[in-house]
Amino acid sequence: MAIIRIRDIxxxxxxxxxxxxxxxxxxRVYKIPVECYGEHITNMYLIIDGEITLIxxxxxxxxxxxDLLTGMATINREFGIRVGIADINHVVITHxxxxxxxxxxxxxxxxxxxxxxxxxxxxxxxxxxxxxxxRGRINSLIEEAGWNLSMxxxxxxxxxxxxxxxxxxxxxxxxxxxxxxxxxxxxxxHSPGHICxxxxxxxxxxxxxxxxxxxxxxxxxxxxxxxxxxxxxxxRRVGGLDRHLGLPAHEATIYSVSDRVVEMEAFHYKRxxxxxxxxxxxxxxxxxxxxxxxxxxxxxxxxxxxxxxRDEQILALEEIKAHIEYLxxxxxxxxxxxxNGVVMYRAK
Numbered sequence: 001m002a003i004i005r006i007r008d009i010x011x012x013x014x015x016x017x018x019x020x021x022x023x024x025x026x027x028r029v030y031k032i033p034v035e036c037y038g039e040h041i042t043n044m045y046l047i048i049d050g051e052i053t054l055i056x057x058x059x060x061x062x063x064x065x066x067d068l069l070t071g072m073a074t075i076n077r078e079f080g081i082r083v084g085i086a087d088i089n090h091v092v093i094t095h096x097x098x099x100x101x102x103x104x105x106x107x108x109x110x111x112x113x114x115x116x117x118x119x120x121x122x123x124x125x126x127x128x129x130x131x132x133x134x135r136g137r138i139n140s141l142i143e144e145a146g147w148n149l150s151m152x153x154x155x156x157x158x159x160x161x162x163x164x165x166x167x168x169x170x171x172x173x174x175x176x177x178x179x180x181x182x183x184x185x186x187x188x189x190h191s192p193g194h195i196c197x198x199x200x201x202x203x204x205x206x207x208x209x210x211x212x213x214x215x216x217x218x219x220x221x222x223x224x225x226x227x228x229x230x231x232x233x234x235x236r237r238v239g240g241l242d243r244h245l246g247l248p249a250h251e252a253t254i255y256s257v258s259d260r261v262v263e264m265e266a267f268h269y270k271r272x273x274x275x276x277x278x279x280x281x282x283x284x285x286x287x288x289x290x291x292x293x294x295x296x297x298x299x300x301x302x303x304x305x306x307x308x309x310r311d312e313q314i315l316a317l318e319e320i321k322a323h324i325e326y327l328x329x330x331x332x333x334x335x336x337x338x339x340n341g342v343v344m345y346r347a348k
Contacts, residue, residue, distance in 0.1 A: 001013065001014045002014075004245060004255070006201035006202075006243055006244060006245055007201060007242060007243060009024050009025075009200065010024065011023065011024040011201055011202075011245060012024070013253075016074060016078040016079070017074045017078065018033060018071070018074070019031065019032060019074045019075060019078070020253070021075075021079055022202060022245065022247075024200060024201060025200075026049070026050075027047070027048070027049045027199070027200060028047075028048040028049075028079075028081065029045055029046065029047050029048075029199070029247070030045065030046040030048070030071070030075050030079070030081075031043055031044075031045055031247065031253075032044045032045070032046065032067070032068060032071035032072070032075075033067070033071075034058045034063075034064040034065075034067035034068050034071070035061075035063045035064060035067055036058050036059040036061060036063075036064050036099050036102075037059065037061060037063075040099065040250075041250060042056060042058040042059070042064070042099050042100065042249055042250060043056070043247070043248065043249050043250060043251075044056050044057065044058055044068060044071075045247060046072075046075070046083065046088075047199060048081055048083070049179075049180050049199075050180060051089040051090065051179065051180065052083060052087050052088050052089050052090075053088070053089065053090040053091070053092060053179055053182075054088050054090070054092070055091075055092050055094065055197065055204050055247075056092075056093060056094055056100045056101070056206070056249055057091055057093065057100065057101050057102065057103040057104050057109070058099060058100070058102060058103050059098060059099050059102035059103060059161065060103045060104075060105050060106045060161070060162075061102075064103060065103065065106065065108075068085075068103075069085075072084055072085070085108045085109065086108075088109075088112060089112075089113065090112070090113050090114075090115065090178075090179055091104065091109065091112050091113065091114045091115070091167075092114075092115045092116075092178070092179075092182075092197055092204075093114060093115065093116040093120070093124075094194060094195055094196070094197070094204065094205075094206025094249055095116075095117070095120055095190065095191040095193060095194040095195065095206050095207060096116065096120030096121070096122070096123030096124060096191050096192075096193060097123070097191060097207070098123070098127070098161045100206070100207075100249060101114075101116070101123075101124055101164065102161045102162075104124070104164035104165075104167055105161070105162045105163065105164055105165055107165070107166075109164070109166075109167060110165060110166035111166055111167070111168070112168070113167075113168050114164065114167045114168065114169050114170065115170045115172055115178055116169065116170075116171065116172060116193065117171070117172045117173070117184075117186060117192075117193030117194070117195050118171040118172065118173060118193060119186075119188070119191075119192040119193030119225055120191055120192060120193030120194070121169060121171055121193070123191075124163060124164055124169065125163065125169070126163070127161060127162070127163050128163075137222045137223070138314055141219075141222065141285075141314070141317055141318065141321065142314070142317070143341055143342075144285065144338075144341065144342060144343045145284060145285035145286045145289070145317055145321075145342070145343075146284040146285070146286045146287075146342035147285075147286040147313070147317065149310055149313065149314070172184050172186075172193075173186070174186035180199075182197050182198060182199045183197070183198040184196075184197060185197070185198065185237070185238065187208050187234035187237065187238060188225045188226070188230045188231075188234060189208075189217075189226060189227065189228070189229075189230040189231025189232070189233070189234045189235075190206075190207050190208060190215045190216065190217070190218075190226070190231060191207075191218075191225070191226065192223065192224060192225020192226060193225070194206055194207070194208060194234070196208060196238055198241075198244070201244055201245055202244060202245050202247055203238070203241070203244035203245070203246050203247065203257060204247050204249075205238075205246050205247060205248040205249065205254070205257075206248070206249045207248070207249050208231075208234060208235065208238060208248075209235065209238065209246060209248060209254060209257060209260055209261065209264065210248050210250055210251045211248060211251040211252040211253070211254050211260065212251050212252070213250075213251065214264055214267055214268070216315055216318065216319060217231060217318065217319050217322035217323070218318050218322060219318060219321045219322045219325050220322070220325060221321075221325060222318065222321075226322075227322060227325060227326070228268065228322045228323055228325070228326040229326055229329065232265060232268060235261050235264060236261065236265070238257060238261065239257060239258045239261030239262070240258075241257070243256075243257070243258070244257055246260070268323070271292075271296075271323055272323055272326065272327060272332075274292060274295055274296060275288060275292055275320065275323050275324065275327065275333075275347075276332055276333065276347045277295075277347075278291045278292050278295065279333060279345055279346055279347040280346075280347055281346065282336050282344050282345070282346045283344065283345060283346070284342050284343065284344055284345070285317060285320065285321055285324070285343065285345070286317075286342075288324070288345065289305060289316050289317055289320040290304075290305050290306075292320060293305045293316065327347075331348065332347060332348055333345055333346065333347050333348060334346060
């Protein structure tokens with residue numbers, strides 16, 4: 001067992017069979033990693049604090065549900081806390097991406113109170129329309145990038161996602177206090193309605209801050225409420241808060257949120273500088289993306305863009321365009337023209 005001091009609070013950390021307990025005063029938090037698909041793990045968190053609150057709800061896959069139930073069995077057996085899905089009073093969704101709420105379509109969650117920021121309820125209330133609109137935006141991105149990719153069976157995982165059934169959706173706002181006084185921070189950028197939730201000395205980070213990787217940046221031109229500038233502003237805001245233990249929705253616990261924010265900011269500013277260097281001559285988004293990842297193959301674990309799946313290639317396009325939009329806004333890059341529908345860029 002490790003003891004961590006957060007401000008004037010002494011917090012213990014203990015891990016058994018892959019489940020981690022964070023405890024202070026009368027509050028217990030349990031981290032339950034669940035496999036959504038492949039090697040994609042979402043951390044679901046149970047807060048035991050008089051009432052029982054779940055943070056994020058992964059995808060509704062057989063493996064994810066098995067991992068959740070196995071984790072709860074471990075909590076029952078090893079930590080002496082009797083808890084099951086039926087005991088959950090509240091579910092807080094950090095943001096509207098389906099790997100954080102997809103399990104709510106399972107009948108086991110019927111009747112639960114579900115809290116999500118007002119700007120992200122659209123993902124859950126009308127996922128079908130959002131999916132169609134997303135395909136349209138991605139198709140336009142591919143065409144303007146000059147990248148020859150098929151749209152057939154795009155994002156095949158969408159086939160396992162359906163809207164929540166029988167849940168009571170409660171819309172959140174910035175600064176709101178919910179449940180036992182938990183404080184909501186609206187931190188847009190990765191999604192329009194992304195939140196962090198402050199519970200005592202703990203900050204539930206969602207995808208805003210991860211311990212190893214940096215979350216996907218979607219261009220603001222593709223979805224209002226996204227974009228690198230909004231994201232960096234949100235990073236700085238959270239990095240400037242008092243010290244907290246950071247619990248992200250993926251990857252490992254973050255013991256110094258402020259230090260990790262500094263690292264992530266530096267990563268993005270380095271990427272911006274690299275893109276300026278790549279764009280000394282006029283290039284398309286396809287060319288910029290391809291040349292950037294040749295320059296920084298470590299960001300793809302040694303793979304090239306050509307080695308990526310089609311879905312990953314689209315994510316790479318979105319990431320680089322988000323940075324290009326930031327540079328254009330700051331007058332470091334410009335659009336030089338459009339050739340057969342392909343937008344061309346150059347650094348100033």
